[in-house]
Amino acid sequence: MTAVDTTVLVSPRARRRMLLRKRFLRRPMAVAGLVVVVVFVLAAVLAPVIAPYSAGATDFNALLSHSSSKHLLGTDELGRDELSRLIWGARASIQAGFFATMLAMVVAVPIGMIAGYYRGWVDTVIARVTDVLLAFPFIILAVGLAAILGPSLTNATIALGVGAVPGLIRIARGEALALREEDFVPAAIANGANDLTIIFRHILPNMASTLIVQATLTIPGAIIGEAVLSFLGLGVQPPTPSWGVMLQDAQSYLSQAPRLAVYPGLAIVLASLAFNVLGDGLRDILDPRTTR
């Protein structure tokens, strides 16, 4: 009896939040994903505090050394501490992952919503422009940007963000197309709401959960993309550490020190796996169609 009373007292929004938290905690994989994501973000933010050495510190008494108490994961060809570089390298990955995704969201979601809400010729024009963007794979975009602006982490992030735009436009368009048929749209019109209010106050909040899931699934792609571009010399420039740059360096020492090619790769896999698992978990709990 008391249980019923308390649920009545709690607001519907708080009750939904509680329910979501309970559902999330029932998914061990998603929780593990969240934990790993938090660890990576903390490592990136706290790199100056937790990394045993600075990213560029060289130890010429220990070139390409194996793991020891001084260097937990060994050192690279310049005697730089591998673990410290991995921790500093997380910054580039997390930065590219978050900012590329944010950029893509900010550009794609309004465009997609407008296409889906207005339909007709607006939709057709946006669809053609999306097709044009799709014709430039992110590597080709990055190649173009690197040629125009010079290679850097910022430009690689822009290329990755722009590369994610067409897919997100399609998703936002699809959602808006379905949501504009919901009853709350005529209700809002009857209340005197204009198109902008309907799109941003009514349609956007209703697609928020889809967008959160998509964001979580876009980040790992951007993390891998950053590593690829840095590996090719189109992203982070050495000596700044990035997992892609570290793999590029390791390529010259594959026979002497294959482990240098292993650790940064493992970091990339772990980070992107964590975001993917978290995104899958969020989709399961937020999508009403799969609710159990």
Place this chain on the structure above:
Amino acid sequence: MGGFLLRKVGAALVVLLLASILVFLGVRAIPGDPAIALGAENRDPAVLAAVRHKYDLDKPLPVQYAHWIWLALHGDLGTDQRQLSVAHTIVTRLPTSLELAFLSMLLATLVGIPAGVIAAVRRGRASDYAVTATALVGLSVPHFWLGLLFIVWFAVELHWLPASGYVSLSHPVANLEHLVMPSVVLAAGLAAILMRQMRSSMLSTLGADYVRTARAKGLNERTVIWRHAVRNSLITVTTVIGLQLGGLISGVVVTETIFGIAGFGALTVEAVNQRDYTLIQGVVLVAAAGYVVVNLAVDVVYSLLNPRIRVSGART
């Protein structure tokens, strides 16, 4: 059908035109005076004026664009820094990349689609979990890292396969030996995506009414799965293959760089590293055009597989 094809071709042409304008303006946005680069760093005003005149750089942008696209349509993409024909360089490099892309696509389809079918049919059992988990790892492992690991294992440690390079098709065995690792690397992520897509569309088709009808008719399970469910699931998977083309082009660039294959992808990276703008312009244009053309082909195949698209979906 004719009208549908015409509309699709028209849309593709519009996309190509816009893409070519983007490439053209992009290269014009590069800082620095192209006349100085083209005139071999000679800064004599008379020479610069002659160079500008020769390459139409003194004309307005639309005229320059029209001239450039006219030549491009006739197979002339200009000359690069070493005074070699860009079109010729691209044509010689392209077959290698096409072979790599074809082998990877074949491998990914042969592995990904049956794996997806198995996972869907045995949903919730051990084989489903094994396939799904493998696919998740396949999605999260960046292919350039997989390439490095393969080189360490199969070339450096075991000496089974050559670490890098390419041998032409006239030596088929050596050719395959050099392409085994690159195509497996490139196929891994693709197979994972195909598997996931195939699994989810199989799950929805297996729940469809016509599958229940087929079972009720007394058809055996194999016929139900392969003749009814798989055939209909392949329709969605075809679109996904089309959407993966961009990823495939990016993958070719990376894979060729790791395995030292002198194909179109490696040419792209070389062009940027040498800051050779005519070459960059040509490479990007050809990549975009290739993407549009293959996508058009996918659309046509898609409509052949699914007649409903030709009639109802023609609006999009």
